[in-house]
Amino acid sequence: GHRFEMLTIATVFLVIFVPNLLRMWYFSIVKSGVKAPVKSYFTALSELFVQMFTQKRAKDCDNKDNFRWLEHLVLVFSYLSLLFTTVFLNWFGTGSLFIIVLGYVESFLIFVITYHFVSGRIKRNKALNTFSQPSDWLFVIWLLLMGLTAFLVRLFIDLQLLENNIWMYIIHLTVLAQWALIIVPFGKWTHFLYRSFGLYFAKIKTMQKPG
Secondary structure, X not given: OHHHHHHHHHHHHHHHHHHHHHHHHHHHHHOOOXXXXXXXXXXXXXHHHHHHHXXXXXXXXXXXXXXXXXXXXXXXXXXXXXXXXXHOOOOOOOOOHXXXXXXXXXXXXXXXXXXXXXXXXXXXXXXXXXXXXXXXXXXXXXXXXXXXXXXXXXXXXXXXXXXXOOHHHHHHHHHHHHHHXXXXXXXXXXXXXXXXXXXXXXXXXXXXXXX
């Protein structure tokens, strides 16, 4: 499962994301005739990382209530942390109590927040939940299932139930396959990266040499 995740991430980045990001750079900077100094690419990195990981501009959607933005922020970090914990820290195979507890917390946060998102979309209790496209439903439901199944797989391992209930791991792998083949290359990951790099290139434009 972990090799599949790592191979998929690497393949998607090399085959889809990198060419598209280079295309964005070409049309945004090169073809537009932007003559920004090389150091501006490094100076503007702060804009890239801030926008990518905090999406602080989303706070402007509701100046009176930033709870939705805070939920989203926690979800982003929980999601990325669980990915790192599962793939690189070998959460399902480790004996480290710290890593085990960390994975439980991350998957629990993902489940709770996405459950709240799904509940809000069902109830349509806010303006932003009034209209939902299929892709909106797909992503939050997938995240909910990822958090839940990851939590249960590790729980089954700790209770020594997984060998006799391998179906739980198969369900989790099914969720991961959807993530790898649909969500990463064509879903919210594209929004996560392309939007951030778009703002990054826009920042570089403001640093171009006069004249």
